[in-house]
Amino acid sequence: MIINVALLVSITGLLFTYPFDGYFRFTISVVVLATLLLYFKRLPIVRIAVLSGALVLLLRVVLKYPFIDDTLFSAFMHNLPSFGYYLSYGLLFKVLKIRDHTSSIPALILLLSLCDITSNCVELIIRWELTDRSLETILIPLVAVGVCRALLAVVGYYSLKRYRDFVLAEDYAARYAELILIIAKLRAELFYLKKSSADIELVMEKSYTLSQTLNKACPGELAQLDSPAPRALEIAREIHEVKKDYYRVTRGIEEILDVAVSDEGLPVSEFFQIVEQNTRRYISSLDKPITITFNYNGELITDKYYNIVSILNNLIINAIEAALPTGVITVTGQCRDGNLVLVVADNGPGIAPEETELIFAPGYSTKFSEVTGQMSTGLGLSHVKNLTEGLGGEIKLTSQQGKTVFTILLPLANL
Structure with missing residues (x-):
């Protein structure tokens, strides 16, 4: 999961624009990074940011170096400050505890904007591109882009969250429908189990009554194991055991239904x-x-x-x-x-x-x-x-x- 997120961030980091003369650039990768860090709360923030920055640096050097008249070391140094951006972004994201503010959209936008603007400033300082430009010239595009990317990240996060809620609602509805049908079938089976239990009880009583009648007709017959009276009594006992098994099954189903069924209409x-x-x-x-x-x-x-x-x-x-x-x-x-x-x-x-x-x-x-x-x-x-x-x-x-x-x-x- 960590590798997949870092790869996605680094690939989107190849889409960029240069706001000033030099190597500093704006990309949409930070929108992807912020959205995924907000949505997948188990992702390690700093590790993801560092790995994403390293892959962005690697991809930019590997893809651009063959087409420039420069050394590999020089190409690496030109893109190294972008790693500083991602490292700074990850640290600020964790220190500001941005994940704790997902319930408040204004606070979320403000913190993400602050995180983005500060990290861009860190990258500009590393590149030494703040020395020959006015503060106003630099801050206006930094703030504008920071707020825009924060807005996009918040929209992305809530879109993913809403889609997840929609999928869960559909899954819940399907499971609820299945539960109703299963319980309806269980109730049908329970009806016949209870009917059979009543029939078994009746047969058991008849068998016991028969043994008593035979014993009265021939006193002392119960003591003779092979005679009809004790055999009828034995049948009554065996039926009684079957009845107890039926009772345990019906009680088990009734307990399941009591737990699963709501009394609400x-x-x-x-x-x-x-x-x-x-x-x-x-x-x-x-x-x-x-x-x-x-x-x-x-x-x-x-x-x-x-x-x-x-x-x-x-x-x-x-x-x-x-x-x-x-x-x-x-x-x-x-x-x-x-x-x-x-x-x-x-x-x-x-x-x-x-x-x-x-x-x-x-x-x-x-x-x-x-x-x-x-x-x-x-x-x-x-x-x-x-x-x-x-x-x-x-x-x-x-x-x-x-x-x-x-x-x-x-x-x-x-x-």
Whole structure:
């Protein structure tokens, strides 16, 4: 990093102008040097300034010497005072603690100007170019250039800072969107883990009750290890161990969600955009020319956004899978008649009338993997129905050849 900065400064130091007769020159390299020293606060100030000055001196001698009628030593001595400028600039930059004044633009401009003007004076003294000129003739261009270069350095610093903030904001937004989608999926999985835990608890109770019933029917049977009663009791114990594992998993996920989830509400329009971005990324990964449009109107803010994201994701994925090779999907949302109305429509082959009730049953599916032949779990629409009813809403389906529409009605009072 240090070498790269010094090289950049030294290369820009080759762009210069002569304000007076002699070897003294103004360059834009100091603007680059000041900007980078301000922005990269871990850069060693004096070391960067010394290395930059040394490289500027080397480049000027090497590039100019072949084209002048002079000795190498003379060319070196003519450019040596420029090294004094960079050394003086680095020392003043550190002594004045210019990095501590980045929050105040006027102070920053003043200190950078003072640093530049003083360093130019040091170089002029080394060159003995102050003896035969009036102070006014020298100071006016020095002050003007010093202030201009300070202004450019401040503009460069704040431009880099603003660009960094912009990049960080975009990265934060992307991570935030990803977090919402991940948590929505975790909540869906947690729902089924809790459902399975309840089922396991019921089976365990039935197995334990069976062992007690068998023992009552045949007193003393529990003492006989191979008889049905102790075997039923052993099954109940094993199921109890499985139940404890499920409990640990569900508690772990709940603790993660408690840490990650904020109780503050989120505008529906915001997480609608998150769902749209995620969906477009998913579609772009498929070899399927699908056109999808999103539209939301309303000012609703809700803390139930993970449930709504899960509902939309499941319906949209189903629509994508059902869409024709040139599928068209529309996703809309609006607040109307006391409800948040979500509509997902596609131009797929439609759903047969006899299947419209079955598709919401857990495990029912007509989809399977073309690679493995394995059937889909059939839990997506069942989960949508459970989430919708959990929010006090209802789900409607209308379907015919070439058009399927899912409509979700969620009472605003529950959101």
